[in-house]
Structures are given as structure tokens and as C-alpha cells.
Amino acid sequence: MTTSWTRALLVRLFWLTLICLPVGLLTGHLAWTLVFGLVVYVSWTLRQLLWFHNWLIDNPSADLPDARGIWGEIFSTIHRQRQSAARRQHKLQEIIDQIQASTAALSEAVVMIDRQGRLQWWNASADRLLGLRNPADKGQHVTSLIRDPRFVTYYETGSHSEPLSLDSPTSKNTHLQFAITRYGQGERLMIVRDITRLHNLELMRKDFVANVSHELRTPLTVVIGYLETLLDNEDVLASRWKRAMLQMQTQASRMHTLLNDLLLLSRLETTDTTLDEEPVSVHLLLTRIRDDALAFSGERQHRITLANETEQPLIGIAGELRSAFSNLVFNAVKYTPDGCAIQIRWWSDGAGAHMSVTDDGPGIAPEHIGRLTERFYRIDSSRNSHTGGSGLGLAIVKHVLLRHQARLEIISEEGTGSCFICHFPARRLVPMDQALGE
Numbered sequence: 001m002t003t004s005w006t007r008a009l010l011v012r013l014f015w016l017t018l019i020c021l022p023v024g025l026l027t028g029h030l031a032w033t034l035v036f037g038l039v040v041y042v043s044w045t046l047r048q049l050l051w052f053h054n055w056l057i058d059n060p061s062a063d064l065p066d067a068r069g070i071w072g073e074i075f076s077t078i079h080r081q082r083q084s085a086a087r088r089q090h091k092l093q094e095i096i097d098q099i100q101a102s103t104a105a106l107s108e109a110v111v112m113i114d115r116q117g118r119l120q121w122w123n124a125s126a127d128r129l130l131g132l133r134n135p136a137d138k139g140q141h142v143t144s145l146i147r148d149p150r151f152v153t154y155y156e157t158g159s160h161s162e163p164l165s166l167d168s169p170t171s172k173n174t175h176l177q178f179a180i181t182r183y184g185q186g187e188r189l190m191i192v193r194d195i196t197r198l199h200n201l202e203l204m205r206k207d208f209v210a211n212v213s214h215e216l217r218t219p220l221t222v223v224i225g226y227l228e229t230l231l232d233n234e235d236v237l238a239s240r241w242k243r244a245m246l247q248m249q250t251q252a253s254r255m256h257t258l259l260n261d262l263l264l265l266s267r268l269e270t271t272d273t274t275l276d277e278e279p280v281s282v283h284l285l286l287t288r289i290r291d292d293a294l295a296f297s298g299e300r301q302h303r304i305t306l307a308n309e310t311e312q313p314l315i316g317i318a319g320e321l322r323s324a325f326s327n328l329v330f331n332a333v334k335y336t337p338d339g340c341a342i343q344i345r346w347w348s349d350g351a352g353a354h355m356s357v358t359d360d361g362p363g364i365a366p367e368h369i370g371r372l373t374e375r376f377y378r379i380d381s382s383r384n385s386h387t388g389g390s391g392l393g394l395a396i397v398k399h400v401l402l403r404h405q406a407r408l409e410i411i412s413e414e415g416t417g418s419c420f421i422c423h424f425p426a427r428r429l430v431p432m433d434q435a436l437g438e
């Protein structure tokens with residue numbers, strides 16, 4: 001294109017010279033004629049340039065100006081480019097409109113958040129579920145609109161691998177699930193689902209388990225009471241019934257443990273965590289648990305040691321911590337052979353506070369480790385019925401730790417023993433100077 005324009009320009013200059021040359025020779029003013037010709041040509045070019053400017057900048061929607069030659073080509077090339085850009089823009093706008101129309105029809109709330117955490121765009125469901133006002137809330141920071149501290153922590157920690165469930169900011173009866181995905185250069189897409197139905201079903205299930213366990217406890221207590229009375233009066237009991245009575249007593253007491261564990265689990269799932277929190281002297285708690293475990297081991301002669309490396313109290317719920325730690329220590333006694341060594345350790349470091357129970361028992365095969373905290377998961381059910389376990393112990397440990405923002409680590413190898421470690425975040429530790437001052 002450039003070479004053809006150059007050639008056209010040269011041809012024009014050639015024709016101009018060819019016209020001016022005889023006129024100049026005839027009039028005897030060759031130089032002036034050539035200058036005059038050039039001035040005419042430059043003026044014409046300037047006029048085209050002016051048109052071009054007007055059309056391009058001042059009046060871009062006007063029709064294509066009627067120009068010839070190079071200017072004609074420039075006008076039509078730019079006109080073509082403009083038309084194809086407009087077509088492309090129209091197509092993109094159509095796609096954007098379609099995406100917006102389809103996301104607007106979603107029952108889930110979709111919210112686009114920019115790098116600074118400000119709301120960029122959201123669909124109609126977000127107005128309904130989150131109470132956003134369009135366009136008043138545009139550009140507002142997301143945490144100034146959804147102020148629940150659990151959401152603020154979830155948003156600010158930056159790791160959104162798990163969704164978060166919360167009450168809706170607009171209605172206490174609506175339960176929402178928040179999921180955030182990062183995209184682009186730090187922008188986030190937040191998808192919010194109404195999970196009220198699922199939440200209510202889950203509540204019903206928990207209530208049902210809690211009610212059944214509660215209702216079964218009273219008749220069971222009566223049965224256990226009568227069995228105890230009967231067994232206390234062996235002389236009036238026919239000897240052929242004694243074995244059956246003893247078995248009934250063992251099974252009834254297993255059932256009692258199971259009901260208590262079920263009730264504890266449902267309480268852990270349904271009650272508020274922060275209400276009963278207080279500084280707990282874990283070193284004293286562990287000393288008592290060690291003594292109980294020694295008594296529980298009795299003639300089985302486990303060697304149970306306790307290493308309290310810190311006396312820093314831990315902010316938590318004493319009863320729940322006692323349940324979790326006892327479960328781990330008593331499991332070590334239950335699932336290791338007589339005379340095994342069990343070490344309980346409590347220490348703190350830069351990462352937080354830790355409590356571990358290590359034994360040199362039979363260990364656990366790797367395929368079981370990931371599933372141990374599931375309810376009723378047992379490695380060997382016949383062994384468990386022998387030890388009297390409910391299969392809920394480690395599920396209770398997991399729930400208690402979750403309520404303390406802690407986690408359970410299980411390290412075990414078959415044949416060498418097991419180690420269960422509870423890791424608590426550093427913010428739950430009471431600083432020593434504060435603990436001494438109390």
C-alpha cells in the first residue's frame with residue numbers, strides 16, 4: 001500500500017511539472033509557474049487534511065467524505081477499519097450481554113470483586129441474597145457490606161479451598177454458602193448459594209440423633225441399675241443366669257458410652273463455641289488424665305509418662321479439651337498390648353501449642369489413617385467390641401479441635417507405634433507474664 005501511494009504521489013508531481021513546464025516556457029516565468037503549481041497542490045492537500053481532521057475527530061459519525069487519490073484511499077481504509085472495529089465491539093457487547101443475562105438468571109449470587117476488594121459487578125440474586133443495592137454499593141469494599149467476622153476472616157486469609165457457611169445478612173432464616181475463586185491479577189469471583197433447605201435437613205438430622213440418644217438414656221439407666229442390683233445379690237441369682245447377666249451388663253454399659261458419645265458429638269455440632277471459653281491449665285489437666293489412664297490400665301501395666309514442657313494456659317473449653325485428650329490417651333491404652341510405653345507431651349513453640357500422645361503399640365496401616373476421624377470407623381470391629389469403643393472417639397477429638405481452630409495430625413507405621421498430635425494456633429496461648437499475673 002505504501003509503495004502504491006508513493007508512486008501515485010510521484011505521478012501527481014510529474015503531471016504537475018508537465019503542465020507547469022509549457023505554461024512557464026510560454027510565459028517566460030518557468031520558476032514562478034512551478035512555484036504556483038506547487039502552492040496549488042499544497043493548498044489542495046491541506047484542504048483534504050482539514051476534511052480528514054473534521055471527519056476523524058470532530059464528526060466521526062458523518063458519511064465518508066468524497067475524496068480522490070491518496071486521500072480517497074486514506075479515508076476509505078480508515079472507514080473500513082472503523083467499521084470492522086465497530087462490528088467487533090458489537091459482537092463483544094453481545095457476548096457480554098448474553099453472559100450477564102445468563103448469570104442474572106442464576107439462582108446463585110455471582111459477585112465480581114476487583115484487586116482492592118471492591119465490588120465491580122453482581123447479578124440480581126446478589127441483591128436478594130446479600131442485600132446489595134445497585135448501583136449504590138458499586139465500588140464499596142466487600143467486607144464493609146458483609147461484616148460477619150467469620151466472613152472477614154475467610155476473605156482476608158486468602159485461602160478459599162473450603163466454602164464458608166453463614167446466615168444471610170438480610171435474613172436470619174436464610175443460610176448461605178460462600179465460595180470464592182481467584183482469577184486474573186488478584187480479582188475474585190464470589191458465588192453464594194442458598195443452602196437453607198440442606199441446612200435445615202442437617203439440623204433435623206442432628207436434632208433427631210440428639211433426641212433419640214437422650215430418650216434412650218433414661219430406660220438404659222434403669223436397665224443398668226437393675227442389672228447392678230441383681231449382680232450385687234448373686235446369692236439369689238441362679239448360677240446359669242449369671243453369665244448372661246454379666247454379658248448384658250457389659251453390652252448395656254457399651255450402649256451407655258455410645259449414647260453419651262453421640263450426645264457429646266451433637267452438642268459439639270450445635271452449640272456456640274465462644275461462650276464457655278476460658279484459660280485452661282492444660283498441664284494440670286494432662287496430669288489428671290495420666291493418673292486416670294494409669295488406673296484404667298491397672299494390671300496391664302502400661303508405662304505412661306507425661307512431659308509438661310510449658311505451663312502456659314490455653315484459651316478453650318475445659319470439658320471439651322478433657323474429652324479430646326482423654327480419648328487419645330485412653331485409645332493408646334486400649335489399642336496397645338500390655339506393658340507398652342505411652343508418652344504424653346505438651347509444649348509450645350513459634351507455631352503454637354501442641355499436645356501429643358505417642359505409643360509403641362501395633363501402629364495403624366496407611367489406608368486407615370485418613371478415615372480414622374469418621375464416625376463409627378473402626379480398623380477391626382471385633383477388637384473394638386472387645387475394648388468397648390464406640391467408634392466415635394476420634395470423631396469427637398476432630399470436632400473439639402475444629403472448635404478450637406486446631407487440627408489433628410496422625411503419624412503411624414504398622415509395627416512401630418502411633419503418634420497423635422493436636423496442633424493449636426499460637427493465638428490461643430495465654431502469654432506467660434499474663435498467666436502469672438492472674
Ligand code: ADP
Binds near residue numbers: 332361364380
Ligand atoms: P473408639 O471410640 O471405638 O475407640 P476411635 O474413633 O477412638 O474409636 O478410634 C478409631 C479406631 O482407631 C479404633 O478402632 C482403633 O482401631 C484405632 N486407634 C485409635 N487409637 C489407636 C492407637 N493408639 N493405636 C492403634 N490404633 C488406634
